Amino acid sequence: MKPLRTLILTDPELYPERTAIERTNAWLDSFKTLLVRYETTVDNWLAFHFLAFTVLLLRKIPLEPEL
DSSP: OOOHHHHHHTOTTTHHHHHHHHHHHHHHTTOHHHHTTOOSSHHHHHHHHHHHHHHHHHHHSOSSOOO
């Protein structure tokens, strides 16, 4: 019998959500400021996260319109 942890990690209902979260975390890992927490206040930490998500969103928008 497989261990309980293996069964939970391979749950078909959980997999899509887990994949989305892991992909988002991997995108955020490209920002050094977020990897090592240099900020001393929660407001600054949150602002850097919003900035990182804005940069990620702008990278997804194509520069040239598709015809």
